[in-house]
Amino acid sequence: MARSFFFTQLRAAVFRRRSRAIAAALAVAVGTTTLTALTSVALDLHDQLARQLRAYGANLVVTAEAGRLDAAQVAAADTALADAELVGQAVYRYENAQLNWQPVELLATDVTAALSVRPYWDISGELPGANEVLLGRDVAELTDTGVGDEITLLPLDSTALTGVPVRVAGILVSGGAEDAQIVANPATAVELFGQPDAVDLIEYSVVGDPQPLARALQQQGVQAAVVKRLEGSQAQVQQALGALLWLVAALVLTLMLLCVATTTLALVAQRQGEIALRKALGASDQAVRREILAESVTLGVLGGVVGAGLGLGLAALANQQVFGHPLAPQWLLLPAALVVAAGVTAVAAWPPVQRARRVNPAIVLSGE
């Protein structure tokens, strides 16, 4: 019965004094919302940054030891990366062609796949379909060719008078070597140069550390190079952002602690009469301490539940806005947030508990 009455009083303190309880729970809820959101974003930062930085290019490049990659090597590379989390992958073939009797380098690739590892390609016009190409900006300017024009391509060493006619689907600007190249579909390259299986280069955009994958690929007899500059940048950015997020989280935690401590202190000050009465009726210091702590922790948990839910929602929203990618809810953060909220309120309630211990019923109840 005594335990049941303890909870009766706890329920009354929380739900019948709603305005005061809301003030305390709100402080916890705001803090927990911020903490949960920050932690949620911080925990997913690695994957999000990896995705974002992958957008700036491939981080693993595979070529042959000498000459071209053969079909077996391409298959072996695919097998080696079968379990890797890939953002993108593209296969390239380089050939020397001629356009208007001028030599020009032709890059044969599936443009859609190439865009997954070279998202910085800026294409005016359309993606090339069958018998269509993209002209690098420099080539287009040099030959005074625009979107929709028909051009004829020939292998560089060909002396034939007629070549393969193709339509210019778009103009490509990359700021790199592609500006001086013609980008064609693999089928067009086969029509011009034969050798359907010819591959010079494979680019991968891998989430996580590509180094072990590079080693695995090298064991398959191919050259695999990691784009280290990008990896280094990612680690640095991730470290800096992570540190910033944790710093803000620590600040929020401290502010929440102060806020809850102040609110609980105010509650205890307002309830001096009640505490004095309980002591006059025979409540021990331990009983008073237990009641204040239980009340604070209950408010903390209630605020924590609301805050953790809002925090996960806020994190998902922020992630969508900032990274343009949904954030998978990290459900484990819910119990963790509740433990933190309960812990913070228990710590914050300690000074008020000490104050309650010093309440002298003889003075408070006499009103003198």
Add this chain to the structure above:
Amino acid sequence: MSLIELNGVAKAYGDLLALDDVSLSVAAGEWLSIMGPSGSGKTTLMNLIGALDTPTAGTVVLDGHDLSRASARELTQIRRQTIGLIFQKFHLIPQLTAIENVMVAQYYHSLTDRAEAFAALERVGLAERADHLPRQLSGGEQQRVCVARALINCPKLVLADEPTGNLDEENEAQVLRLFAELHQGGTTLIVVTHDPAVAALGGRTVKLSHGRIK
């Protein structure tokens, strides 16, 4: 047989001497009234007898326990077991209903018993108001809840500090009738009052002036 024995009791707050060499004996079952002007030391005397405070000098013996030498924990235990307190300002816990306010005294004493608490409210004529919060009760009703709370553990001593000070005539009569019932039942009553009519209901009146019994 004395329930309370005060010998040469003094209580000082800094330089202020609230009680000075007070000796008093209260027999078990007695109704004692304490009168005196404001600042005469009535409340200080009540606090000492009620185990809420300890004297600066002298001894206070309540039901065989020397309160002047008791630790804070022992004083708490004595309050819990021996004393029922009634206040002028009622001091009900605002978020608890009338019956829960009565059960609080049971809770710190031993075990809560809702039926018993309800019976105590019935005795003070508040059975129908058992589930009301203090703010939903009149002053007289709140004081009667306070009386029910003081009686619930059947204390040997009931201390009432200006119990009718905030009540209208009708409620005052009702509370005093309850005191008379208690007295007839053998409970020792000490009532601090300004009202000579209330004091006259007691078997004996002690008058305090400047911290001394006149």
